[in-house]
Structures are given as C-alpha cells and as structure tokens.
Amino acid sequence: MVELKVKTEMDVDRNLCNYCGACVGMCPTDAIWLDETVIKIHEEKCIECGFCIVGCPTGAINAEWFHGNL
Amino acid sequence: METYDVLVIGGGPGGSTAARYAAKYGLRTLMIEKRPEIGSPVRCGEGLSKGILNEADIKPDKSFIANEVKGARIYGPSEKRPIILQSEKAGNEVGFVLERDKFDKHLAALAAKAGADVWVKSPALGVIKEDGKVAGAKIRHENNVVEVRAKMVIAADGFESEFGRWAGLKSVILARNDIISALQYRMINIDVDPDYTDFYLGSIAPGGYIWVFPKGEGMANVGIGSSINFIHNRLELKNYLDRFIENHPGLKKGQDIQLVTGGVSVSKVKMPITMPGLMLVGDAARLIDPITGGGIANAIVSGMYAAQVSKEAIESNDYSPQMMGKYEKLVKDRFERKHLRNWVAKEKLAQLSDETLDKLVDIVSEQVLTTISVEAILKAIAEKYPEVVKELEDLI
Numbered sequence: 001m002v003e004l005k006v007k008t009e010m011d012v013d014r015n016l017c018n019y020c021g022a023c024v025g026m027c028p029t030d031a032i033w034l035d036e037t038v039i040k041i042h043e044e045k046c047i048e049c050g051f052c053i054v055g056c057p058t059g060a061i062n063a064e065w066f067h068g069n070l
Numbered sequence: 071m072e073t074y075d076v077l078v079i080g081g082g083p084g085g086s087t088a089a090r091y092a093a094k095y096g097l098r099t100l101m102i103e104k105r106p107e108i109g110s111p112v113r114c115g116e117g118l119s120k121g122i123l124n125e126a127d128i129k130p131d132k133s134f135i136a137n138e139v140k141g142a143r144i145y146g147p148s149e150k151r152p153i154i155l156q157s158e159k160a161g162n163e164v165g166f167v168l169e170r171d172k173f174d175k176h177l178a179a180l181a182a183k184a185g186a187d188v189w190v191k192s193p194a195l196g197v198i199k200e201d202g203k204v205a206g207a208k209i210r211h212e213n214n215v216v217e218v219r220a221k222m223v224i225a226a227d228g229f230e231s232e233f234g235r236w237a238g239l240k241s242v243i244l245a246r247n248d249i250i251s252a253l254q255y256r257m258i259n260i261d262v263d264p265d266y267t268d269f270y271l272g273s274i275a276p277g278g279y280i281w282v283f284p285k286g287e288g289m290a291n292v293g294i295g296s297s298i299n300f301i302h303n304r305l306e307l308k309n310y311l312d313r314f315i316e317n318h319p320g321l322k323k324g325q326d327i328q329l330v331t332g333g334v335s336v337s338k339v340k341m342p343i344t345m346p347g348l349m350l351v352g353d354a355a356r357l358i359d360p361i362t363g364g365g366i367a368n369a370i371v372s373g374m375y376a377a378q379v380s381k382e383a384i385e386s387n388d389y390s391p392q393m394m395g396k397y398e399k400l401v402k403d404r405f406e407r408k409h410l411r412n413w414v415a416k417e418k419l420a421q422l423s424d425e426t427l428d429k430l431v432d433i434v435s436e437q438v439l440t441t442i443s444v445e446a447i448l449k450a451i452a453e454k455y456p457e458v459v460k461e462l463e464d465l466i
Contacts, residue, residue, distance in 0.1 A: 020113050022333030025229035026249055026298070028242050034230065035193075051246065055298040057253035057331035059305035 009064045010041045010052075016060035023052035023061060074100045076380050077207060077220035078186075079194050079233045081108040083366050084352025085226030086177035087126060087373030088380075092224075093185035095381040100218060101178070101186050102209055104193035109174030113228075113332035114366070115254060115293055117267055117283050118173075120165035122367035126374060128180070134173035135166045136285040140265040146431030147272030147424035153435045153447065154266075167267065167283045167291070168366075177370075194227070197237045203389055204237050204347035222380040222389070223348045226373065229333045231354040239345060243356065246299040247417065248337040250278055250363060251307050254293025256328035261320030262290045270314070272427050276300035277420040278363075280314050282321075292321060295334060295363055297420060336360040338413045339406045344394035349376045357405060361412035361419075361444055368405065375400040412444055418458065430455065 019037045031045035032052060039060075052061045076092040078085045081103030089101035105111075116136070123130055143152040157165075182188050189211055198206040198217060206219040225233040234241040243249050262284045270280040277297025284290045294311040301307055315321045335356045343350040351357075352369025359368065379397040383389055422430070434450045452459045 018329060018331040019111075020331040020333070021228070021230040022251060022331060025231060025243070025333045025335070028244055030232075030235055030242075033232065051249070051298065053304060054301045054306070055249060055251045055333060056304070057251050057307055057333075058329075059308060062304060 010043065010046060010048075011062050011064060012039045012041065013060045013062065016058045017056075018058050018060070020057065023056055026051040026055040072100070072216060072218045074098050074187075074218060074220045075384050076100070076222050076224060076377075077218055078102070078224045078226060079207065080104075080226035080228060080354070081178050081188070081190070082174060082226055082228055082352065082369060083177055084354070084369030084373040085224070086174065086181045087370045088224045088226060088351055088376045089186040089188075089373075090177070090181035090184045091374050091377030092380055093181060095377060097377075097381060097384060099181075099186040100189065100220070101181055102189045102192040102194065102207075102211075102218075103178075104191070106191040107171075108178045108188075108190060109171035112170045112328075112330055114168075114170045114330070115252075115281055115283055115291055115363075116168045116170045116285075117281075117364065118166045118168050118366050119364070122370055126370045128177070128370075130166070131176065134169050134176050136169045137167040137264060139165070139167065139267050139284065142267045142269065144269045144271065144431060146428040147270075147274065148428045149270065150428070151432065151435045152268075153431055167285050194233055197233065199237065199347075202346060204345060207233070221347070221384050224351055224373075224376045224380065225348060225354050226351045226369070228353045229335060231350065234343075234348070234350045234354060237345060237348050239342060239348070239350065241340070241343070241350060241354065241356065243335045243337055243340075245337070247277065247297050247420070248335060248360075249298045250295040250334035250336055251298050251301060252278075252293060252295040252330075252332050252334055252363075253307055253311055254281075254291050254330040255311070255315075255326035256285075256289070256330070257292050257315075257321060257324040257326050258289045260288060260290060260292075260324035262288065271419070271431070272424045274314055275310055280311065288324075291330070292326075293330070297336075300420075334358055334363050334365070336363060336413070336416060339402060339409045341398055341402075343401065344391075344397055346389040346391065346394060349379065349394065349397050351376045355401065357401070357409075359412055360409055361416045371404060372401055375404075411448075415444065415448060415459070422458070426458070430458065 075097035078101040268282040278295040343355040351372040357368040358365035
C-alpha cells in the first residue's frame, strides 16, 4: 500500500521580493526572517498557513505543492 | 561588551523619539538600526497629521515636508461627490505629505543631538535576559557580534517586531482581518490636485482603501492597502491597484519611479507590550490606527512615553511588572478607546457593499460638520443609518 503525503516547499522570487518585511510580521510561527536584504524561511517552523503568500504585497512568495510518495 | 542605560532597537520615528527623549532625560542611550541608512527604503504612504509635531517638539521643516495639503477627500465606490475634510475643520487630522526618508533621518539626528549614540547597519541578533529581565541584546556591529547590556530595552522594530517575540512577548497578529498588505507607487507626470489627499473606498480595495497623496505638482504616492482576509492569490493586491490606475486617465498617463511595500497591523490595542526591562513602541506594539492605517504619530507618542517610564524605572532601579505597567497604562489611556472604536468601524466598513458605502459617503458629504474626524463622520452616519454603526453606540 502506498502512503500518500503532501509536502510544500516555500519559494521566494528574489526578482519580485521588495525586502519590506511584511511576511516577517505576518508569519505566526516566526518562520521567516529578514537578514538585511534576504528573506529566509525556516522550513521546519513553517506551518504552511499561507499568510505570507497572500499577504506579500508583490506576490514574491509561492508554495510548490508536491503530492505523492515521499 | 558595551553598557547603556537604554538600548533602542530600530531607528524609525518611535525609536528615534524614544532615544531622543531618553537622552534628554540624561540616560546613556544607544539606538541601533539594522539597515545601513535610516529611513530607507521607505515603507509608508507618508501622510502625517500636523498636531504631532507640536506635541513632540519637532519643528516643521521644508527638508522633510514634501507638501502641505488643505484637506482630505473620501470617495465612495462611484467616485461622485466626496466627503471633504477641510483643514480648518479637521484641524490636526489633516496635514503633511512627508519625505519620509528625510523625516526619519531628521528624527534620528535630533536623537543624536540630544546625546544618543546611533549605530547603523547593526541588526539585533538575539535577546540577553537575566533572571527573567531583558538585560540587553546581541548585535552585529562592524562585522563583530557585540553584547550590549542595558537597564531598559525599547523595541521599535516595526511591523516585523521580531525582538519582542524573541524575548517572549506574543506580539504576532494572528487574525487575518487585522493585517493589511500594502503596495504603493511613487508616480510622476500625473494629474493630481496638490491640495488634497484622496481616499477611495469599496471593492476596489477590499477591507482597506486606495490612496493618492500628492507630493507636489504632477507627483503623488498612489497606493493600496487591503486586508489579507480578502486576498486569495499572489499578485491580487497589485492587480487591484493597477486596475484602479488603468481606470483613471490622469494617473494612467504617468510613470512610477518607486515601489513601496509593507505590512500594516490594524488590531485593537494588544497587551502585554512590556516585560521586565522591555517595552514595545509604535508599530511593534501594534499601535497603528485601525481605520486610517496611520502609525507615525502613535509611534512618536509611545516613544515619548517609553522614555518617560525608562527614566522613572532606572532612577528607582525598579523593573517590576508594576513599573512596566505604567507604560502600558499611558498607552491604554491614550489609544485604547479610540482604537477599539476605529477597529469596530473598520470591521463594519469591510462588510458593506459598494452601494451602501456610496450612500454613506453621500450622506456625510451633504452634512456640515463643525469638526471633522473619524468620530465625527461616524456620528454623522449614525443620524441617518443608525443600524450601520449600532455596535459603536458606546464609542462615538
């Protein structure tokens, strides 16, 4: 029997990111931080709530959804 | 290791004001800013009411005031007759469009002139705590990690508000309706009335509004703030603003020369904002007005309060919850009732249809208001549509 799992991988498009820090303030789990001009996402802390994706003013954050055997 | 009386994290208006007043009180003060340049990049619509400059003893200066407006106009979705807030009736509620980067630098300079040390390109990396009291921060400064000990830490690190979280304060906003995502273009070669700041309500900016703040002839900040409760897809916010510009020929013909983005919290006053040895000010303390989204004035006021309580705490060597509670009381007394009223009003406005919003704007625009403020507008609505503001009865 194949176990199906779902995993997301958060992705920041550096061409779109304005380094404003909006996602940092939106993240309820402290999973995102702004290291000077680079957004970083701590994948173990991320709960995939999507606040950062819809709240990013420039649409720079996206999630790749993977379905299947992992 | 460095030792100070007061360490201020963040060089925005709240931080600079706290540092300036702390230094004025004779406290050895350090203000750190993580970016290499204070005030830049700008993350603000740049509107400021006039009253705060007097209160905080800041002399208006052409160097940081791009434009002084005669009033504000609030348009309903049909954009017919707006509510006009003339400055002679709105008093301090209407005011300046700033050069925000220069304004922030000016405030930082006032702090430095008062005696505060300022370190730029110096991000806080962590909290130093001793026996449950915040006692300083680890800071990256000139390629070294420096431990700065302080009797009091004032965190003015804006919407991101990381320092308070690191220390253990639950300052994160969890409700999507209390978070605004904002995007703004600095536009040139446009048709704009330099005498009025304009606000556009309705489904063009769900759970928020679009603004046009003139910075002089042919130039304005054109921006949108929308609750993330109403945003479902990436780039949806940008699409709302681009569509608005597309539908306004006076704007469509222009070019944008700057992109400003950021998050804005629009919650009720959220406590606690202190723990022994630590106070949050301004946006970090979620003190932004829930209905206007204005945060500069409240940041400055809370910075003054934080410096005042720092002085008292340091002089008496008392960092107990009771002492820290004095800062929270000052903040509550000043902001709590107004924020609660404006938060309820924001929630109501976000639910209204374009048709109802048009009716409300129409009614208020007909009335002659002796004073103009959010409170006065709500009172005017209550006369004709009491059901719309029923939940605000006790607050207006």
